[in-house]
Amino acid sequence: MSQRPPGAPPARLDPPPARIRPLARAALGTAAAVSALSRRVGLGSGSVIGGQVAVFAHRRLLAQLCDGRRVVLVSGTNGKSTTNHFLAAALATRGPVATNADGANMDAGMVVALGAEPDAANATLECDELWLPQVLRQVGPAVVTLLNLSRDQLDRTQEVRSIADGWRRALATLPTRAVVANADDPLVVWAASGALEGPGAGRVVWVGTGTWWTLDAAGCPACGGRIDFSDDDWACRDCSFVRPTPTYALVDDGLRTPTGDVLPLDLALPGRANRANAAMATAAAAELDVDPATAVAALSAVEDIAGRYRTAAVHGRPVRLLLAKNPAGWREALQMVDRSDAPAVVSINARIADGRDPSWLWDVPFEQLRGRFVVACGERRHDLAVRLAYAEVDHACAASLTEAVAMVAGRRDGTEATGAIDVIGNYTAVQDHLAEVDR
């Protein structure tokens, strides 16, 4: 516990004996006790509630825990966790890294992650996109990595543009050394450009990721005009807002770096979206002096993102869990599974964390699953079943993942019986399914 007399401000304390100052240590100690209690009474892993207690006990805790470290923040609608894991792997080539690998991406989760690695000189933290401006105010990050912005929950649509504006304001007023930003998302470009105007005016490293989600970006964030998208470019037709020239870019055979070299990307994780995440992580790691080839080698081996993409088993049958929270994420997930004609499972809930209106299912091109047998699962499986019916996809409903996997197994022939069954689900649906996998 702290030795200082009550009421004395922390600034008068003697220099801290260790990286973490006594007050912060006390707050973290309380947090650890609460976490343990939470686990004991079966409320979950306990890290978030413990972190909340710590943040409540010590308001400058996050800032203090970041003090003296080089911190990378990762934010965006989709790909935060994966990019953060990629970055952790890349930064780990240079020593210990503090990271919120469990995806707890508000201040409480960050505090717990930083407290767990007091001696790590580098930290990479995924940050909820709405919290980013507040976190930027507390933490002077070395790098801010901005992935993409698309609509997440239908009861909150206006959000996307407000978030971009909030990011832009924060980056324009706060010192940041470097922003690594997706050049192919106009809302991200709009937000990141704020850094170019700021007093701290760091630099912006643009990354060409080739990830297009045009439904939320048709209106120009600069002038309200229309943005035209072509195969590999975009520009506002009414003002000077155009795609910046990328420093890093995904090309057919890999990632083109600033030196012009093309590094082959042979990732353990599937899909185009993860190639984009890898490009973003490599560019961000380079800002902390990790050589791009070293970063690519390290992140290529990443294969498990807090249970997502994990190949698990349900009653001995292998399944691969893919998380897709919104139309943009579902498009990417469908693209990840389109390499085969094997049966698949799709699963959604509509709890508050998912958004209570699953109408967005009609913005997802389920027609791409035609020719495959698909089992609809989750609390809103009947919404999915109707969507699949109108998409003319052969399907059935199952009340649990276990039942869905049994149905799929019954439909498989011998040739494809060995591969894992793809299961795409939204947030709480995947959480539910993780509880059903074999331990």
Added chain:
Amino acid sequence: MSEPSRTGDSAVRIALLYPELLGTYGDGGNATIVAQRLRWRGIPADIIEVTADDAIPASCDLYVLGGGEDGPQVEASRRLAAGGVLAGRVADGAVVFAVCAGMQLVGNAFPGADGESVPGLGILDCTTERTGEPRAVGELLVEADPSLGLGVDPSGTNGPMQLTGFENHAGRTRVGRRARPLGRVVAGVGNGSIGTDTRGQATEGAVATDARVVGTYLHGPALARNPALADLLARWVVGGDLPALDPERAGIDAESELLRAERLAAVRAGNLDGVLHRTWRDRLLGRN
């Protein structure tokens, strides 16, 4: 209005209007659903996506509009009004199905981004205002006006058809004399405090009495959860009874009924009121 709007054997043409402005809530699915239900009855149907830069095609049989945010709604209304094509098509007997922001903008007037009254297209006699009441977000259950011909509810109650959906809107809507409500609210807000009928009962949506224009606050999309409403639009478009569904596709009605029954049960189980649950996200955004 007894004349079918369509002549000859050509495909039914369905215009999905301004999906980039009015495509926020998945309502584009309504066009897909009508088209598929026609095709599965042997009637060819085409969907024409019309962006805000395109001229509105004058040759379509059904025009579908969805929900959107305040700014895009004003923009969509301004562009749709230009040239009066849609009003002309309605006068010729074409069918319009308009959801949420779409319903508000085909009405007489609706609130703009700052609450100011913006003139609508005036093809559906209803007027939307902001009353200062909280945004209506949640499950919406409606007992359809029996005179619309949606039939009895298939759930076995022998009562009028129950329509289910999810509402998400700030405005409240008054239905004028040249329209009647789509139905009365069983659960949720619908047209709200200024949209009550002569008995003081809350109503939902609006149906023109002198044209084939239907407006509703039901998302889901509405026609996915309520195939009877989809078939009403289809009957209007083809000008008579519909052939039976292809037996290979006939399972859709049973599946839709499972969805409808599941949603009805969820609403009846309660705790799905029409009041927004504020979360920390809403607080950060200053939303109420």
